[in-house]
Amino acid sequence: xxxxxxxxxxxxxxxxxxxxxxxxxxxxxxxxxxxxxxxxxxxxxxxxxxxxxxxxxxxxxxxxxxxxxxxxxxxxxxxxxxxxxxxxxxxxxxxxxxxxxxxxxxxxxxxxxxxxxxxxxxxxxxxxxxxxxxxxxxxxxxxxxxxxxxxxxxxxxxxxxxxxxxxxxxxxxxxxxxxxxxxxxxxxxxxxxxxxxxxxxxxxxxxxxxxxxxxxxxxxxxxxxxxxxxxxxxxxxxxxxxxxxxxxxxxxxxxxxxxxxxxxxxxxxxxxxxxxxxxxxxxxxxxxxxxxxxxxxxxxxxxxxxxxxxxxxxxxxxxxxxxxxxxxxxxxxxxxxxxxxxxxxxxxxxxx
Numbered sequence: 001x002x003x004x005x006x007x008x009x010x011x012x013x014x015x016x017x018x019x020x021x022x023x024x025x026x027x028x029x030x031x032x033x034x035x036x037x038x039x040x041x042x043x044x045x046x047x048x049x050x051x052x053x054x055x056x057x058x059x060x061x062x063x064x065x066x067x068x069x070x071x072x073x074x075x076x077x078x079x080x081x082x083x084x085x086x087x088x089x090x091x092x093x094x095x096x097x098x099x100x101x102x103x104x105x106x107x108x109x110x111x112x113x114x115x116x117x118x119x120x121x122x123x124x125x126x127x128x129x130x131x132x133x134x135x136x137x138x139x140x141x142x143x144x145x146x147x148x149x150x151x152x153x154x155x156x157x158x159x160x161x162x163x164x165x166x167x168x169x170x171x172x173x174x175x176x177x178x179x180x181x182x183x184x185x186x187x188x189x190x191x192x193x194x195x196x197x198x199x200x201x202x203x204x205x206x207x208x209x210x211x212x213x214x215x216x217x218x219x220x221x222x223x224x225x226x227x228x229x230x231x232x233x234x235x236x237x238x239x240x241x242x243x244x245x246x247x248x249x250x251x252x253x254x255x256x257x258x259x260x261x262x263x264x265x266x267x268x269x270x271x272x273x274x275x276x277x278x279x280x281x282x283x284x285x286x287x288x289x290x291x292x293x294x295x296x297x298x299x300x301x302x303x304x305x306x307x308x309x310x311x312x313x314x315x316x317x318x319x320x321x322x323x324x325x326x327x328x329x330x331x332x333x334x335x336x337x338x339x340x341x342x343x344x345x346x347x348x349x350x351x352x
Contacts (some may be wrong), residue, residue, distance in 0.1 A: 006154050018210045024197075041340060044311050044318075048337045049085065051318035052078060053097050055330045061103025062330050063123075072108040073125040075101055076137035080144065081334040084341040088148050102145060102152070109138055109159045114166040128157040128279065128325045130187030132170055139163045139194035144347060146201045164198045167191060168206040175211025177312055182325060185219065188212060189239040189286065190215065197349050217238045220254045234272055238262055238283035245290040262287060263298060266305050273309040278326025281335035284310070288342045289350050310336050 055078075056062055061070030062078045082088075082098035112134070125133045142160050149156050170177055176188045182224050192212045195205050220240050230347035237258040249255045266272055272280055291302040314320055314336070322332040343352065 044314055045062060045085070045337060045340055047318035048092065048314065048320075048333055048340075049081075051320075052081065052333055053094070054338070056097060056100060057104070059107065060100040060352055061108060062101065062104070062334075064330050070108075071123045071125060071220055071328070071331075072105065072112060072134035072135045073129075074124065074328060074334070075105050075108060076134070076141040077331060077334040077338070079105060079141040080137070080347065081337045081341070083141075083144050084338050084344060084346050086344060086346050088255055089145060089152075090148055090150065093316070098179060102141075105141060106155055106159055107154070108134075114162065114221055125278070125331060126181070128182045128186075128277075129190065130177055130181040131183055132167065133181075133187055135167060135192065136165050136187070136190035136194040139167065140190075140197050140349060143194070143197040143201045143203075144247075144349065160198060160201065160203060163203065164195065164203045167195055171207045171210075171211075175208060175215035176215075183235050185216070185236045186239050186279060186282065188215065189243050192243050193349060194260065200348060207321055209247065212243060213249065216243055217249055217254065219250065220244070220258060234262070234265065235279040235283045238287045241290055242286035244294075259299070259306065266309070267301060270309065273313050275323045276313070276320075276332070277322045277324040277329045278328065278335060279337070281320065281322070281332045283334055285339040285342065288339050292342060292350075307340060310340060 015072060052062075057070055059070075061075050063071035063074035074129065079101045080090075081102065082094050085094065086092050087094035087098050089095060092098070114135070122131065123134065135327055139160065141164070146153070146156055146160065167177075171191065172178065176184065178184060178189045181187060191207075192209060195207055196209070199205050210273050217240075220237065241255065241258060241262070244250070244252070244255050263297040276284075288303055288306060291299045310320070318333075319329045320332045320336040321327075321329060326332065
C-alpha cells in the first residue's frame with residue numbers, strides 16, 4: 001500500500017491529544033487545478049529542478065554555502081522537493097536523483113552528533129532557524145519515504161528512531177526548541193511538523209503538541225515591537241499559521257487577523273519577494289499548505305499571487321536567490337519549488 005494511503009491509519013500513534021485527523025482534507029483546487037497544468041509554471045518547475053540536480057554532490061549531499069558547503073538541511077529539503085514533484089527514491093521522473101539524495105541524507109545523519117554532544121560549528125540554516133533545523137528537515141524527509149523504502153527500510157527506521165528521540169528530548173518546557181537562532185519560531189514550527197510526520201509513520205513520540213500551539217498563539221497575541229519591520233513579522237506569523245491551523249486555532253481572532261495581514265502584504269507589497277531569504281521562501285510554502293485546504297474566498301488569492309511572484313523572481317539559471325539570512329540558493333530554490341508544487345498534493349505532510 002502506498003505511504004500516503006497509510007496516513008490516517010498511523011496519525012494517532014503516540015504524539016498526544018490534538019493530533020488526530022478526522023480525515024484527509026480536500027483542496028478546493030484538487031479536482032480542477034488551474035495551477036497544476038499551467039505551462040509557464042511547469043516550465044519554471046522543470047528549470048528549477050534541473051538547477052537543483054546540478055547542485056547535488058557525488059555523495060548525494062546538497063548545499064552551496066561558501067563557508068559550510070553541503071548541509072543536512074539543504075539535502076533533506078531537496079529530497080522533499082523531489083517527493084512533492086512526484087518522484088520518490090524508488091520511482092518517478094527524478095527517482096535516481098531522489099535516491100542519491102536519500103543516501104546522502106542517511107550518511108549525514110550517521111555522522112551528525114546529537115544529544116549530549118556539542119556541535120563545534122553551526123551551519124547557516126542552524127544559525128538562522130535553530131540547532132535542530134537539520135534534524136527537523138531530515139525527519140520530515142525520512143518520514144515521507146519510510147513506507148516506500150525497500151532494502152533501506154531498516155536503515156531508515158534506525159535513523160528516524162534516533163532523530164525522533166532526540167527531537168522529543170530537546171523540546172523545552174514552554175513547548176519550543178530554543179531561542180538561540182534568528183528565527184526560532186520557524187524552528188518550533190518545524191519541530192512540530194517533524195514529530196507529527198514521524199507519528200504518521202508509526203513512531204512513538206514523547207513531546208507535547210499542545211505546548212507548541214500554546215506557545216505560538218501566545219507569541220502571535222503579543223503586540224509587535226515598533227522597531228520590528230515587516231520582514232521579522234512575516235516569517236513569524238506565516239510559519240505560526242501552519243501549526244495553529246492544524247491545531248484548531250483557525251477561528252481565533254489573532255489567527256484570522258494574521259492571515260489577513262499576510263494576504264494584504266503579498267498582494268500590495270512586493271518586498272516579501274524582492275528581498276526574500278530562505279525564511280521567507282519556507283514561509284511561502286508553510287502558508288500555502290493551509291491556504292489550499294480552505295474554502296474561504298479570500299484565501300484563494302494566496303497561491304496564484306505567490307506563484308506569479310515566484311516566477312517573476314526566478315533567476316535565469318532556474319534558481320532562486322536568498323537576499324538575507326539563509327542565502328544558500330539550494331535551500332531557497334528547494335523551498336520555492338515546494339511552494340509551486342504544493343498543488344500536486346504529493347506530500348502526506350501537507351495533510352497534517
